[in-house]
Amino acid sequence: EGQLVETGGGLIQPGGSLRLSCTTSEFLVSHNYMAWVRQAPGKGLEWVSVLFSGGTTKYADSVKGRFTISRDNSKNTLYLQMNSLRAEDTAVYYCAREHDNSSHFDSWGQGTLVTVSS
C-alpha cells in the first residue's frame, strides 16, 4: 500500500503547540479520507481526527477544540495542528489512509513521537 511519511514530532512543554505533517508520493491526499491515530507509550490505538476528501473534519472528544486537521493540496500534505498540549497527548502519532470502499486504514506512516513534558 501507499507510503506515508510523518514529521514534526518532538518534545514540547505543556500548553505549547506543535504541527505534524504527513506526505506521500504515491497517491493524492486530497482524494482520500485521511486520519490521525495516536498511541500513547505502552497503550493501544486511539483515533484522533479525520479529514474527508470533501473537506469535512471530525475529531475525538479528547482533542476537540485543541487540534486542527488540514491539508495543502499543492504540497500533497496532511497536517495536524496541536495547541494547548497536555501530558496525556504524549504519543506516537500515525497518519493513515482510509480505504475507499471500507472503514479500515490500509496505509499507515511510520509514526512521529510527540512528548509533552516540562
Added chain:
Amino acid sequence: QSVLTQPPSVSGALGQRITISCTGGSSNIGAGSDVHWYQQLPGKAPTVLIYDSDKRPSGVPDRFSGSKSGTSASLAITGLQAEDEADYYCQSYDISLDPLYVFGGGTKVTVL
C-alpha cells in the same frame, strides 16, 4: 477504556490455533459496521490483517481468518508461528459519530 473490548493477552504453542475476541455494542459492531484487524509488531506501525470482518489483503497468509456475529467479532490464527508474536487490534466504525472510529485495547499474542 476502549470502546471495543479485547482480552489483554492470549498465548499458544507453536502450531496451535488461537482466537482473539472483540466485543462492541449497538452503535458499532451491533449496528452492522464491519470489523477490521491489525497486527502491530514491536516498534512498527500497524498493518491490516483482516478487513470487512473476513477479508484478507493480498500477502496475508490464510492462517489468519476473521468472523463477526452480533456485537462481537473474532480473529483466528491457525498453525501459530513464532513470527505471529505481536499485538493485535480490532477496529470498527461507530454510527454515533463520537468517536467515529473505534479500536479495541489490543491483545498481546505470545507464542510458547
